[in-house]
Amino acid sequence: MTTRPPTDITQVEKLSKLAHIALDDSEKERIAEKLSSVFEWIGQMDQLTLEDTLPENSQCPLRCDGPVHNEPSADVLSNAPLKDNNFFVVPLVLE
Amino acid sequence: MSPLLNLTIAQALREMKTGHLSAQDLTKAYLDQIEKTRHLNTYITITGERALSDAQASDERWARNSARPLEGIPISLKDAFCTKGIRTTAASRILGNFVPPYESTVSRKMQEAGTVLLGKNNMDEFSMGSMTTPVFSGPTYNPWNASCIAGGSSGGGAAAIASGAALGALGTDTGGSVRQPVACCGVVGVRPTYGRCSRWGIVAFASSLDQASPMGRSVEDTALLLEAMAGHDPMDSTSVNIPVPPFHKAIGQSVKGMKIGIPHHLYQGEKADPHILSLWKEGEKIFRDAGCEIVPVSLPYAEYALPCYYVLVCAEAASNLQRYDGIKYGLRQSSQDLEEMYALTRGHGFGPEVKNRILIGTFVLSHGYYDAYYGKAQKVRRLIQQDFAQAFQKVDVLLTPTTPYPAFPLSAIPDDPVAIYYNDLLTVPVNIGNVSAISVPAGMSHEGLPLGLQVIAPPFQEERLFQFGSVLEASLPMPPLPFSASLPS
Numbered sequence: 001m002t003t004r005p006p007t008d009i010t011q012v013e014k015l016s017k018l019a020h021i022a023l024d025d026s027e028k029e030r031i032a033e034k035l036s037s038v039f040e041w042i043g044q045m046d047q048l049t050l051e052d053t054l055p056e057n058s059q060c061p062l063r064c065d066g067p068v069h070n071e072p073s074a075d076v077l078s079n080a081p082l083k084d085n086n087f088f089v090v091p092l093v094l095e
Numbered sequence: 096m097s098p099l100l101n102l103t104i105a106q107a108l109r110e111m112k113t114g115h116l117s118a119q120d121l122t123k124a125y126l127d128q129i130e131k132t133r134h135l136n137t138y139i140t141i142t143g144e145r146a147l148s149d150a151q152a153s154d155e156r157w158a159r160n161s162a163r164p165l166e167g168i169p170i171s172l173k174d175a176f177c178t179k180g181i182r183t184t185a186a187s188r189i190l191g192n193f194v195p196p197y198e199s200t201v202s203r204k205m206q207e208a209g210t211v212l213l214g215k216n217n218m219d220e221f222s223m224g225s226m227t228t229p230v231f232s233g234p235t236y237n238p239w240n241a242s243c244i245a246g247g248s249s250g251g252g253a254a255a256i257a258s259g260a261a262l263g264a265l266g267t268d269t270g271g272s273v274r275q276p277v278a279c280c281g282v283v284g285v286r287p288t289y290g291r292c293s294r295w296g297i298v299a300f301a302s303s304l305d306q307a308s309p310m311g312r313s314v315e316d317t318a319l320l321l322e323a324m325a326g327h328d329p330m331d332s333t334s335v336n337i338p339v340p341p342f343h344k345a346i347g348q349s350v351k352g353m354k355i356g357i358p359h360h361l362y363q364g365e366k367a368d369p370h371i372l373s374l375w376k377e378g379e380k381i382f383r384d385a386g387c388e389i390v391p392v393s394l395p396y397a398e399y400a401l402p403c404y405y406v407l408v409c410a411e412a413a414s415n416l417q418r419y420d421g422i423k424y425g426l427r428q429s430s431q432d433l434e435e436m437y438a439l440t441r442g443h444g445f446g447p448e449v450k451n452r453i454l455i456g457t458f459v460l461s462h463g464y465y466d467a468y469y470g471k472a473q474k475v476r477r478l479i480q481q482d483f484a485q486a487f488q489k490v491d492v493l494l495t496p497t498t499p500y501p502a503f504p505l506s507a508i509p510d511d512p513v514a515i516y517y518n519d520l521l522t523v524p525v526n527i528g529n530v531s532a533i534s535v536p537a538g539m540s541h542e543g544l545p546l547g548l549q550v551i552a553p554p555f556q557e558e559r560l561f562q563f564g565s566v567l568e569a570s571l572p573m574p575p576l577p578f579s580a581s582l583p584s
Contacts, residue, residue, distance in 0.1 A: 005458055012454065015454045015457050015458055016442075016454065018461065019441075019453050019454055019457040020420075020437040020438045021438060021441045021442050021445065021453060022435075022439050023442060023450070027447075027450070030447075031454060034451055034511075034512050035451070035455060037511055037512060037513055038405065038451075038455060038513060041402060041513045041516075042402045042405060042406060042468070043402075044399065045399055045402050045403065045471055045472070045475055048399065048475065048478075050471060050474045050475070053477060053478060054474070054477060055476075055477060056473045056474070056477040056480065058303070060332060060333060061332040061333065062332065063329075071197065075196035075197075076196070076423075078194070079192075079193055079196075079423070079425070080422070080423060081424075081425070081426070081427035082427065088423060090422055090433060090436075091430060091431055091436050092431070093433055
């Protein structure tokens with residue numbers, strides 16, 4: 001039997017932190033309700049006996065791991081919300 | 096309405112070849128119709144100047160006898176295909192101003208085949224949905240009845256074709272996102288086998304299931320589009336290096352002596368619409384009359400395809416969409432703290448359904464739950480693939496309805512996400528089973544909305560889709576496409 005996820009607001013807050021998504025209080029309530037319904041429905045797979053079944057495991061074919069010519073840095077930076085010369089700008093990480 | 100809008104792709108090519116039609120006149124007719132049907136909200140971005148320039152170049156090629164396979168055909172692209180220098184939003188606020196510096200492989204191949212780009216179609220945000228009701232760009236309205244959904248996620252393209260605002264369109268189909276809207280809008284759509292077309296440059300939703308897919312007014316049109324789209328691409332290592340057959344040559348080929356499998360158990364009981372069931376029977380009769388043998392088949396694990404699908408796509412979406420961090424491209428909310436900036440950007444940039452799915456995916460991939468959810472879904476996926484493989488040892492194709500019910504009113508969208516996921520009941524098994532399928536318009540509901548039948552073929556046997564699809568098309572005449580619809584007052 002699958003462990004049911006606790007879909008209360010505390011759990012939604014934990015998931016939103018893991019997923020880096022800020023939510024307001026009304027969203028947390030709405031999402032807790034919806035996730036509860038979705039996980040109950042997903043639980044129907046618990047009816048299956050799967051101990052002897054291997055998971056689908058198609059291997060993604062690998063490409064040669066070597067240097068390639070990348071896009072010019074001006075193109076790469078063209079959509080950056082904040083940039084400084086040839087660099088992306090991020091909030092200060094190290095003091 | 097211009098009479099030019101009545102031509103199929105195949106007919107328009109013949110007219111241009113004989114000099115009776117110019118690509119510029121055809122393109123202008125479509126651009127006019129796009130203006131007349133703006134209220135249906137089928138486009139996010141219209142590329143009128145680019146279209147006229149493409150069309151002029153096409154006329155010059157026709158004049159020089161150097162026309163390419165789809166020279167001068169006006170098409171549109173789902174706004175999930177990255178188009179160099181043209182805004183690509185995936186109907187999300189987080190990509191609201193994104194202008195790709197590169198072109199997706201499939202859209203490049205369409206350019207190289209000579210098509211004219213009319214614009215970028217509306218869609219569900221990041222292809223997550225089956226209604227085309229994104230918060231960012233607003234809903235697309237069904238041309239047959241504008242109070243109803245167009246289906247989704249590629250609903251903008253399907254509704255554009257049905258309203259005469261595109262001659263063909265490309266979408267993506269991860270769980271039915273082309274077949275479901277084409278059924279709702281009374282046009283044709285094909286989900287080729289995963290690996291038939293390159294995914295490079297398509298805004299990712301669930302990478303192990305996403306596949307570029309053509310939509311058109313006729314079965315033949317979708318065959319012509321797929322021939323131009325398909326093929327191996329070194330930039331996508333999951334695209335398969337096998338020859339692309341001339342799909343259109345399968346149109347009209349006899350199906351006599353072939354076997355049609357009917358998985359009755361997929362759609363029966365209280366939830367099944369009697370009218371759709373009778374349409375399914377009608378499809379059986381058409382093939383029986385064409386000399387086919389009808390064989391009942393069972394796909395015992397396919398009833399678990401929907402929950403299996405939602406675990407897998409949410410897991411893959413949670414992983415894929417981590418890239419939207421407010422640094423490299425897209426929206427950014429300001430903060431002095433890096434973690435807070437990520438969270439504010441993503442909280443503000445993603446719509447409600449995308450947030451739901453990322454949180455579900457984050458949970459099913461988290462420590463302690465991975466085997467219970469993702470691992471289990473991967474096992475169910477294998478069983479469903481085995482179901483299809485066993486069925487195709489007995490039959491040549493399968494026949495099902497495309498959708499469990501016709502398009503419903505925008506005012507009646509259920510609040511429960513599970514009720515919405517049920518839209519994909521009959522399309523999702525195809526994606527999880529790694530097979531191919533076509534949806535063909537098959538009749539009208541009592542409410543005057545289109546319904547579709549779906550033919551399913553083994554992996555990389557898409558010729559059968561066009562062969563059997565053309566039999567259905569010839570035997571199930573549909574009313575003319577609406578080409579317009581008034582919004583409800």
